[in-house]
Amino acid sequence: MTIEFAPFLPFPVLAALAVISLALAALGFRASIRGTALRLTAALAVLAALANPLLLQENREQLTTVVPVVVDRSQSQETAGRREMTDKALAALKERLARFPLIEPRIVEAGAAENSDSPSTRLFEALNSTISDVPPARVGGAILLTDGQVHDVPGAGQSLGFAGPVHGLVTGKADEHDRRIEVLRAPRFGIVGEEQELTFRVFDDGRSTNAPARVTVSINGEQTAIVDATPGAETPFPFKVPRGGTNVVELAVDPVAGEVTEANNQAVHLIQGIRENLRVLLVSGEPHAGERAWRNLLKSDASVDLVHFTILRPPEKQDGTPINELSLIAFPTRELFVEKIEDFDLIIFDRYQHRGVLPILYYDYIAEYVRKGGALLIAAGPEHASEDSIALTPLETVLPAAPLGTMHEVGFYPRLSDKGKRHPVTRGLDGSAVEPPHWGRWFRTVDVEPPKGETVMTGDGDRPLLVLDRAGEGRVAMLLSDQGWLWARGFEGGGPHVSLYRRIAHWLMKEPELEEEALTARASGHLLEVTRQTIGDAPGAAVVESPSGKTESLPLTEIAPGLYRGERRMDETGLFKITNGDLSTLAHVGAADAQEFKAMISTTGALQPIAERSKGYLGRLDDGRGGLRIPDILPVRSDIRVSDDKRMPIRMTDETVLKGIDTLPLFAGFAGLAVLLLAMSAMWWREGR
Incomplete structure (x- = not known):
């Protein structure tokens, strides 16, 4: 509640009148003129009425506290029941947040960043985009629903842009393990018939074992060798480039029981065969x-x-010419x-x-x-x-x-x-x-x-x-x-x-581009193009199997006699298997070294530093008994100074919005008239004595 003035006369005029009134009062007091005090009071009352004082009272409404909930929808979340766990946790989280009228949840789904050269899960980019239109003081914290494979976690010297805690609810199980294979070094070009060397590594994430892993190597669809590789160690594989043009080297490591996914048990490398001299x-x-x-x-x-x-000169041609005289x-x-x-x-x-x-x-x-x-x-x-x-x-x-x-x-x-x-x-x-x-x-x-x-x-x-x-x-x-x-x-x-x-x-000489029956596939970004060559009848649609195991039909359209082609933009990144009849081929969509597939087991390690710095909660959703462990929401009216291992504190905002202002003139109406009449009556009464 405040007092402001809306004068009927300019303040300089009122100030001049006040000075005159005070000067006259001073003279009256000095000459001991009776009634000077009442006259000064009446003058000040008139000046106050001309100054028109107003009593102001603001009507404000409490603003809600924004809590972004970032849901990880990257491909690693498609494995081992993590999607179902995420959906159930999200529904329960919405229900709990709805109990607090002053909390405004903002749900945002974030997948892998497919536009980058190396696709990765970037949840904090999605978080910052969600709260870009909100003052930092209104953000009470953030909740991440993820498997923990997050690749843009801010470092120790980076600011989140708000003062609230970051909570992590991690899907998956604590004892997960996964086997994967990566091509570390391999030539892009090679002379046909000459030996080249490819180096790969088998990883057993989440478990340690010295048992060798069996890797099957195929070149252009034909099995070439079986190699025993030690997990974690670099394994060289020498091979000869069999033909000119594109050669596809496929590496497939045997799966292990109970692993998270077999989608990363294969790797492919393309090498262009060059004929040095035909x-x-x-x-x-x-x-x-x-x-x-x-x-x-x-x-x-x-x-x-x-x-x-x-x-x-065939042998039967005998004309008597001496051999030493022949130039042939x-x-x-x-x-x-x-x-x-x-x-x-x-x-x-x-x-x-x-x-x-x-x-x-x-x-x-x-x-x-x-x-x-x-x-x-x-x-x-x-x-x-x-x-x-x-x-x-x-x-x-x-x-x-x-x-x-x-x-x-x-x-x-x-x-x-x-x-x-x-x-x-x-x-x-x-x-x-x-x-x-x-x-x-x-x-x-x-x-x-x-x-x-x-x-x-x-x-x-x-x-x-x-x-x-x-x-x-x-x-x-x-x-x-x-x-x-x-x-x-x-x-x-x-x-x-x-x-x-x-x-x-x-x-x-078996150039692959001239094969009568061939199925090839190549990817440009996330656009998969499948080509089928045949001298027989129409081959029908191709079947595309994605890294997550999902299959879909891809119609092939004849673009020239015996040549069929189809293309489609893929939502996933990784190694796709394409089949048509008895033919099959592999194509890698997206970057071959995508961070999204370098590790597929769930983890709390990536989010732990940011959760500790912001005093947030970090824990697994799996309670070990087939249910979900979701912590309670704790609204707090001050800064979060300590973390809570059972609840997710939310820093409630003090921000309000002005809805209106009530104005009350102090010298308007009967109140102002009463003051003026009182001052004039007192002065008249005093003059009458």
């Missing part, structure tokens, strides 16, 4: 027009080491096909026929080379239909098409078969999308029996022209015409001979 052996029969097309193509690639032999190089058959055959990535027979240059046993060596993983390309001409055809040697065991002994000679446009339109070797070749194709004609093909493997290009009357097949671990391609050189020479506009030949060679 060694190609090109063996041509007698010189012909198409020989230079092959040679020019292979020599133009700086990564290709080409060994090329042309059989200019002898064909080193034993060196190439026995001693060093394994050194070649690709062997090409270009219009080659069996004329005694190679011993018959060497063809068996070549067939064995293919079955063990080698690559063989046959570019056939008329000699393939003759009695000297290499299809009549032991090489026939790996060839997909047997010749009938005749040639079909008529002009035709090479066309893609139905499977060829879907096969990555021939799909989308320039000029193939129209009829007839926008390329030049060829004029002869080798007649063959119905071939094995896949016929991806056809000639006149749907005769096989390009056949691709697998033999054991290796691959074989047969081009049943020797007139690809017409495209190289630009005949009738030419054709895509460079793209065709290069794709055939890369398919033979």
Whole structure:
């Protein structure tokens, strides 16, 4: 309650009148004039009325105390029943806070910070954002519902921004343990066939054991090795990069009974295989027009080491010329096909026929080379239909098409078969999308029996022209015409001979981008993209299994013949498994070193320093008997000076809000009139005496 003035005259005027009144009173007192005191009183009463004093009384309302409740919804909270425990605790906490009308709870859910380079649980960022519009004096404390894996706890020198305590209610159990595996060091690139080293570590959080953990290593979906690793120790694993392009190295550690989650029992690393030098052996029969097309193509690639032999003088050619006068190089058959055959990535027979240059046993060596993983390309001409055809040697065991002994000679446009339109070797070749194709004609093909493997290009009357097949671990391609050189020479506009030949060679060498049946997945941020290649029917939807074990269907849309793709933004971070039919692959969404997955057991250790500094409560929700232990709420009207191990104190605010002001004029109405009449009557009475 206060007194203020709202004068009818300016204060300087009132001050002047007061000075005059006092001066006259002083003169009256000095001259001993009777009634001076009453006159001074009447003058002061009039001046007080002109000053118009007001009595003010404020009407204030007590403000509520804001208590933010931050609920941890990160992925680590999805394990071991923690979500259910959190939901039950939140409901009970709301009910208890509702008992105090002057406490205003603010519920905020905080997940992992997915926008950062390394996703982590940042509850204090969510806390600060929630109270950003509230004065610090109104914040009575904060309650965190979490598993304790919090990665932005303020340090000792950092301020919370409010003076209340921070309480932590921790989900999970005290005796939790979890096994996980991490790739510590690994190369991003590697030379194909050369040894690389990957270093990983197995962690057993929450338990100590010296028992070895079994780790299964797979490369490109095929199991490579089983390694016994000591938990906590770095384990090196040497391996060879099997192929060019992207290679996926998967590490899977055997789970242990009772662990929190198996979502972090796998790790994946991508390594790009680089072919240092592609060694190609090109063996041509007698010189012909198409020989230079092959040679020019292979020599133009700086990564290709080409060994090329042309059989200019077969053994049956005897003209009496002395050997020492010949300038020809002898064909080193034993060196190439026995001693060093394994050194070649690709062997090409270009219009080659069996004329005694190679011993018959060497063809068996070549067939064995293919079955063990080698690559063989046959570019056939008329000699393939003759009695000297290499299809009549032991090489026939790996060839997909047997010749009938005749040639079909008529002009035709090479066309893609139905499977060829879907096969990555021939799909989308320039000029193939129209009829007839926008390329030049060829004029002869080798007649063959119905071939094995896949016929991806056809000639006149749907005769096989390009056949691709697998033999054991290796691959074989047969081009049943020797007139690809017409495209190289630009005949009738030419054709895509460079793209065709290069794709055939890369398919033979098992480049992953050219696999007929393949399932690949990659992640850009949290966007997962799944690609399915098939030469069969539509593959249907892919099944995506998230790190938490949740599965969902991802529809795949055909974007090109035989090529299907689907994408979806994932809410979780970690290793996803994608399956479609018999194929499966892995993709890591988000940062591979995310803090969110480096530890999954619940803990009170991370929040203990901040709880001790702020005098807050910190304890587990689990009471050990299947129930929840939730402490009582204790409102306190002063600063919190000691912590309480059974209750959560809340510092109640003294802040109020002004709702209105009551004004009472002291000299208004009958009260002011009575004072003035009293003063005038007293003065008149005194003058009358």
